[in-house]
Amino acid sequence: MGFTYDYEMPSVAVDCVIFGLDLDDNTLKVVLVERGLEPFAGKWAIPGGFVRKGESLDEAAMRELREETGIDEVFLEQLYTFGGPGRDPRGWVISVAYYALVSPDKHSIVAATDARRAQWFPANRLPRLAFDHTSILEVALERLRGKLTYAPIGFELLPEKFTIKQLQRLYEIVLGRTLDNRNFRKKIFSMNVLRELDEMQQGVPHRAARLYKFDVRKYKQLTSRGMSFEL
């Protein structure tokens, strides 16, 4: 311990809610890992682990994400810190929760890194979870829904190149209501944050849709002019 301090000290963990979008069955998914050890052995939980001395909380979250799921270089943001007494039967554990958004390109990594049995679950049909992880997930979902409408984070859940319809579906899935496609297109085009590509969607049994990319540069110009991204 680095200095004199009279009180007992807690362990500090990071836990990470990992969101992914399944474009095949149009659902929002979450990565859970099966616990090998007590307490809650055999139960599903959000991936996480203890913070190490010398690393920041963000670094700890990134490290856990990488170690437990193989995922790297994704959107990762601090969510909330859970510290109630009794949330961990082993003792006093404070957990800094994060949430990550993973594009479908990287979903396969999760399945492959099977050391501790990581799996995708539909976000609205989850098993009973270890610890207070159900509450953490609720908070994460609320945050995702809220932030989606005023920040351009939805793109993190899509492949780099996507169609407008995919973007629209993403909003519909997360917000839980249908959107009018004409109005949605008008809105998204009017804020001018997409770059139109010369490529078309491939391998669909009907008219192919145009592909777009999120244009970070345009977005930064937008925000620097004081404009904001709104649904």
Next chain:
Amino acid sequence: MGFTYDYEMPSVAVDCVIFGLDLDDNTLKVVLVERGLEPFAGKWAIPGGFVRKGESLDEAAMRELREETGIDEVFLEQLYTFGGPGRDPRGWVISVAYYALVSPDKHSIVAATDARRAQWFPANRLPRLAFDHTSILEVALERLRGKLTYAPIGFELLPEKFTIKQLQRLYEIVLGRTLDNRNFRKKIFSMNVLRELDEMQQGVPHRAARLYKFDVRKYKQLTSRGMSFEL
């Protein structure tokens, strides 16, 4: 320590940004305390202290608030957790930051509880602060500004009974721009969350303004109908 754990453990503190509104000089203020001990002895800092075993983070924040400023029963919300290595020269300290909103009725308490010299400072003209408290304050201000426009938290900064003009000034001060009084009134009345009182403002050298109260009941009806509070 309650269970076997191989890594070194951090101390966990709560720090609390306390906002108050000064209706005399129309500024947003923040409570700072002067540090008595090293490190940063003599510097100003956000009130805070270590979390104790057996209490939740919210409880710890409330306790610190009460101990250091005498303030009790106010709006208090978790803000963000700061955990970078090197943020405290004494060693590894993770700090869960909170922010509180205090009505002018209670401002005097702060001055009275002078044990550790607590003082109000204008939020936009602060001294150099201890630790990383300047960044914590920036995050807190951003959050306050953001949340003010979509949640009815502004009332927490006003006395129980207030005039529409005071409410408007609050928004102008925090958001940093002037608002049209006619439009502001229309907007605030149209959402129907205020109860008009039979009382008038007292002791002003001009026409007295009507007093209003925030009506929690009406607000709950509003949100339960799916409507939301927007600026």
Next chain:
DNA sequence: CCAAAAGTGTTGGGACTACACCCATGA
């Protein structure tokens, strides 16, 4: 040629902005 999804405009209503004057009160 058929099935399936892509892509495209217009209109009406509600909300926001901009703007200026009279009213009530205490000194």
Next chain:
DNA sequence: TCATGGGTGTAGTCCCAACACTTTTGG
């Protein structure tokens, strides 16, 4: 009576929601 802030209405504009058909492509 005057100085000071309280309180009020309207018109133009913009944004949003509602709504249905034609186009393109692969099978």
